[in-house]
Amino acid sequence: MSEASVPRPSRRRLLLLAPLAAAAAAGAGFYAMLRGLSTGSYDPKGVPSALIGKPVPDFTLPPLEGADLPALSAADLRGGERPVLVNFFASWCVPCVIEHPMLMRLAKQGVPVFGVAYKDKPADALGFLRKHGTPYAKLAADQPGRVAIDWGLYGVPESYLIDRQGIIRWRWAGPLTEDTLTQELLPLLKRTA
Amino acid sequence: MRRVLAALRDAAAPALRAGLGALAAAWLLATPVLAAVSDPAEMLRDPAQEERARVIGRELRCMVCQNQSIEDSDAELARDLRRIVREQVSAGRSNTDIMGYLHDRYGDFVLLRPPVKPETYLLWGTPVIALGLGLAMIVAMRRRRAANPAPQPDLSAAERARLRSIEDGSGT
Amino acid sequence: MIPELGHFALALALALSFAQVGLGLYGAQRAEARLMAATAPVAAGILIAVGAAFLCLVWSFLSNDTTVANVVQNSHSAKPWLYKISGTWASHEGSMILWVLILALCGGAVAGFGSNLPSALQARVLAVLALIAAGFLGFILATSNPFDRVWPPPADGQGLNPILQDPGLAFHPPLLYLGYVGFAVTYAFAIAALIEGRVDAAWGRWVRPWALAAWSFLTLGIALGSWWAYYELGWGGYWFWDPVENASLLPWLAGCALLHSAIVVEKREALKTWTVFLALLAFGMSLLGTFLVRSGVLTSVHAFANDPERGVFILALLGIFIGGGFLLFAWRAAALTPTGVFAPLSREGALVLNNLLLCSIAAVVLVGTLYPMFADLMLKEKISVGPPFFNTATLPLAAPLIGAMGFGPMLPWKRARIFPAVQRLWWAALLALGGFLLCLALEGYRIGPALGFAAALWAIGAALADVADRIALFSRPRAAWSRARGLPRAAWGGALAHAGLGVMILGLAGMGLAxxxxxxxxxxxxxxxxxxxxxxxxxxxxxxxxxxxxxxxxxxxxxxxxxxxxxxxxxxxxxxxxxxxxxxxxxxxxxxxxxxxxxxxxxxxxxxxxxxxLAPWIWLGGAIMALGGGLSLSDRRVRVSAPSAKVARAGARA
Structure with missing residues (x-):
């Protein structure tokens, strides 16, 4: 090249390396995201709950008409003897059907599961439970969906684990699966029990 | 629109992905954007209050949609949140209070304007950082030029003459 | 049979592309005239092979061949024929074929119209384009083959998502890809320049038309997409700062900076390293968009079906093209000798300011788009970066850009004084002030739209003042017509594009009063x-x-x-x-x-x-900007051949 070129300060060299360094860092990040996508540790769709570690919001809900189960209020979740799972569901929600056997299994194992029928007609919700079984020890109806918003719910199904002090410890948005149960919920239940 | 919530949940559950193959193959997973006409009854009578509710609503993310504000979506949850915003506006609560109410329930994710905090300093600092770095580069370049006077461009005299003849008529 | 032919044509194109890479790079390095001369026919061969594959896919859609999985997923016999054709590129697989077809077209154009280029430069450019083609053909064949069969064939297809069945959206992807892929050519020129270690006025002159063409198509593509969103999505919005929209805006911003800085290279032989960097960046941003849309790392209304495996493949391609490009840049760019000192107040000074502001806006858009993903990955924080952020963060950068845009074309090269420019622009400023006050008077205290009207009138007024000044409309009105005819088209194009931006801002300001x-x-x-x-x-x-x-x-x-x-x-x-x-x-x-x-x-x-x-003015403004780009492109000067003495020198230098 040109003979006129004088030794350049190394700062220019560093500057010329900057794009490569930035691209490499971004590339490593993207690779970690792709890895996370396949292992499930990175999920662009998932949204964490803002209520983790906070006490359950104040609420009182009416019982689900015709279910003959006690209704649910914040008082039922504070100072209980065992951790409780609160499950929001609806008869019109397809994934709720899929997670239902998991709830039934938890109930059979003696985990108290409380249900909230979200934006559902009582008759529809009852039909759903008649068909798939009732895992719930207490069952409330949130037809306007307002209490659900106090819980930070953004869809159904959603399940919340409440410890004995009435603190929300864990939230699962989407259907509970075998993996969720064994890898997340059951160990947590052991720890909070 | 309830179905939309359910459909989104379907998409979120890896176990159900296969069943959605047909939908996923389409270019746009656009179900939630289609319906933007909502209920006239939910609007506030007072235009000033309605305008304020919209300003707030445009700052809040529709949690089940993708990058849409609650004002732009007809998802069930967006409707509920719009209603809450309007109730609180007509109850005379301040914009900060109303956004705080939803922030308490849904966290930072609900705010389309990320809050300024250590985790977002870099984001909010970008315009200043970019301008500053650029200016520093320009200043450094000018210093360097001043220190090392420009070497002759390695064009032959004939090339330069030719270049000049091409540039003729350029008026600039 | 036809789908198998298409599949075969893709494989053939892949083989030809690999051959081209060797031919071009080795031939140029060894200055083997015969090897270099072979690159143009091979580029034509790649174009024919990819074109054949594309036509095979179109045929499968038109004949509704339900043994082809891609047709089944994206088409239906009852669909109008236009959407059967556009269904070809509505899916991930088909759109990749279109992408590669346009790349092959660009290669063909460089081969066909590039006879005035030094042969070593042409051979290297074609080799780099072929390398990109090889990467994406490999991607298609390995992970996204559109010719996969299904057996037994279903009775009919599943149809195309109805909101895609729209004339606006039928032409949106081709225009957008013409823009994205056009920047592959400027990228290839940059790589070739880095290999040769030489960037000069002639290089700037060759790169600029490609940057202009790519930028004009991208402008049209983005405007068309925005218009489609406006009339199809049904709530009157036109820009949502969605990650995928941002992904198209990023190469547009980088390309806009590139076509301005290439002027400085051409006229003053300065900003060489920077211009090469922008050429790499513009294509890098196009590729980044491709990755974001197709890998599943973000959620967007526009995202394709997501598949992490494909994502890893595209990321590897990004590593080769962006990483490789920047590696070459770090290694070789120091060899590009900077020349020319210039005063801050000069045409080139204004162009540097333009680049500074455009790149800062690009940085804001890039960081804002990627921040939620990286905050999630590294800080486990879920945040949303939405329109309120982008509006707040880009406006303070866009406002001085529009202000400076008026002055730039008024300043002479090398050294300028501000007073003559002010003298010629005072009435544009007055017009802007008038618009501002009129809007406030008519619409009440609405500061946003009022500022928008001011900015728009300033941009349009300054563009008019620029033309009036160049043709001496006021000083020698009689000669104005003949001067207007003699004014280079690049000057008209520049003024038109600047006025187009003003028209667009007028529309945006009007929409503020909706x-x-x-x-x-x-x-x-x-x-x-x-x-x-x-x-x-x-x-x-x-x-x-x-x-x-x-x-x-x-x-x-x-x-x-x-x-x-x-x-x-x-x-x-x-x-x-x-x-x-x-x-x-x-x-x-x-x-x-x-x-x-x-x-x-x-x-x-x-x-x-x-x-x-004023809503239609938004897209009208976009069309005027693209037209301005096209007018500049048609300028005799950008097509004129460079000194032929360079041919031998460039070859020997390598």
């Missing part, structure tokens, strides 16, 4: 918006080719005069059981009357009406 009305109307009832009366006269069912619609009829009256009849649809598509709303839009150019049909209930229907002042 009003709307939501009403439940029974047939016979009316509501008013912006002084017009909208009366619902009836709702009826209308059959379409592959849908049935409920169609409302609204008569719009200004007093007693019938302005127009609006007929918004709500269409139900039988095949995918989806509904879309088709807004009815009547434009007077001063404003759009926009109606959407919502739910029907209680014997009436919910009607949403929008009154959007």
């Amino acid at each position: 009003t709307d009305r939501l009403a439940l109307l029974k047939p016979g009832e009316a509501t008013t918006l912006a002084g017009l009366e909208y009366r619902l006269t009836g709702i009826r069912t209308v059959p379409g080719p592959n849908w049935t619609a409920r169609r409302a009829t609204l008569e719009v009256r200004d007093g007693d005069r019938l302005v127009t009849v609006l007929e918004p649809d709500k269409r139900s598509f039988t095949v995918n059981r989806m509904t879309t709303s088709e807004a009815a839009i009547h434009t007077t150019w001063v404003s759009d009357l926009y109606a959407v049909l919502g739910e029907e209930r209680d014997g009436g229907a919910v009607i949403r009406l929008h009154h959007n002042p």
Whole structure:
């Protein structure tokens, strides 16, 4: 090249390396995201709950008409003897059907599961439970969906684990699966029990 | 629109992905954007209050949609949140209070304007950082030029003459 | 049979591309004239092979060949023929074929029109383009083959997502890809320059038309997409700062900076390293968009079906092309000798300011788009970065850019004084101030739109002042016509593009004054918006080719005069059981009357009406900008051949 070129300060060299360094860092990040996508540790769709570690919001809900189960209020979740799972569901929600056997299994194992029928007609919700079984020890109806918003719910199904002090410890948005149960919920239940 | 919530949940559950193959193959997973006409009854009578509710609503993310504000979506949850915003506006609560109410329930994710905090300093600092770095580069370049006077461009005299003849008529 | 031929043609194109890479790079390095001469025919061969594959896919769609999985997933026999063709590129696989086809077209153009390039430069450019083609052909063949068969074939296809069945969207991807892929050519020129270690005025002259062409197509593509969103999505929005929209804006911003800095290289032989960097960046941003849309790392309304495996493949391609490009840059760019000192106040100084501001805006858009993903990955923080952020963060950078845009073309090269420019621009400033005050007076205290009108009038006024000054309209009005005819098209193009931006801002400012009305109307009832009366006269069912619609009829009256009849649809598509709303839009150019049909209930229907002042000017402005780019492109000077003495030198230098 040109003979006129004088030794350049190394700062220019560093500057010329900057794009490569930035691209490499971004590339490593993207690779970690792709890895996370396949292992499930990175999920662009998932949204964490803002209520983790906070006490359950104040609420009182009416019982689900015709279910003959006690209704649910914040008082039922504070100072209980065992951790409780609160499950929001609806008869019109397809994934709720899929997670239902998991709830039934938890109930059979003696985990108290409380249900909230979200934006559902009582008759529809009852039909759903008649068909798939009732895992719930207490069952409330949130037809306007307002209490659900106090819980930070953004869809159904959603399940919340409440410890004995009435603190929300864990939230699962989407259907509970075998993996969720064994890898997340059951160990947590052991720890909070 | 309830179905939309359910459909989104379907998409979120890896176990159900296969069943959605047909939908996923389409270019746009656009179900939630289609319906933007909502209920006239939910609007506030007072235009000033309605305008304020919209300003707030445009700052809040529709949690089940993708990058849409609650004002732009007809998802069930967006409707509920719009209603809450309007109730609180007509109850005379301040914009900060109303956004705080939803922030308490849904966290930072609900705010389309990320809050300024250590985790977002870099984001909010970008315009200043970019301008500053650029200016520093320009200043450094000018210093360097001043220190090392420009070497002759390695064009032959004939090339330069030719270049000049091409540039003729350029008026600039 | 036809799909297998297409599959074979892809494999052939891959083989030819690999051959081209060796041929071009080795030939140029060894200065083997015969090897270099072979690159142009091979580029034509790649184009023919990819073109054949594309036609095979189009044929499969047109004949509704349900043994092809891609056809089954994206088409249906009842679909109008236009959407059968556009269905070819509506899917991930098909759009990749279109992408590679356009890349092959660019290669063909460099081979065909590049005979005035030094042969070593041409050979290297073609080799780099072939390397990119090879990467993406490999990607298609390995992970996204559109010719995969299904057996037994289903009776018919599943149809195309109805909101994609629209003329605007049929042409949106090809235009967008012409832009993205056009930057592959400037990228290839940059790589070739880095290999040769030489960037000079001639290089700037060769790169600029490609940057201009790519940028103009991208402008058109983005404008068309925005227009489509406006009329199809049904709530009158036109830009949402969605990650995928941002992904198209990033190469546009980088390309816009590139075509300005290439002027400095051409005229002053300065900013060489920077221009090479921008050429790498513009294509890098195009590739980044491809990765973001197709890998599943983000959620967007526009994202394709996501597959991490594909994502890893594209990321590897990004590593080769962006990483490789920047590696070469770090290694070789120091060899590019900077020349020319310039004063801050000069044409080149203004162009540097333009680059500084455009790149800062690009940085904001890039960081804002990627921040939620990286915050999630590294800080486990879920945050949203939405329109309020982007508006707040880009506006303070865009405002000085528009301000400086008026002065730039007025400043002479090398050293300028501000006073003569101010002297010629005072009336544009007065116009802007007038617009600002008029808007405040008419519309009340609405500072945003008022500033928008001021900026728009400033940009348009300054562009007019620029032309008036160049043709000496006021100083020697008699000679003005002949001077106007003699003015280079690049000058006209530049002024036109700047005025186009002003027109677009005028539209954006007008949309800031938009009003709307939501009403439940029974047939016979009316509501008013912006002084017009909208009366619902009836709702009826209308059959379409592959849908049935409920169609409302609204008569719009200004007093007693019938302005127009609006007929918004709500269409139900039988095949995918989806509904879309088709807004009815009547434009007077001063404003759009926009109606959407919502739910029907209680014997009436919910009607949403929008009154959007100056809305069409947004896309008109985009079209004018693209036209300005095209006009510059047609300038004799950008096509003129460079000194032929360079041919031998460039070859020897390598």
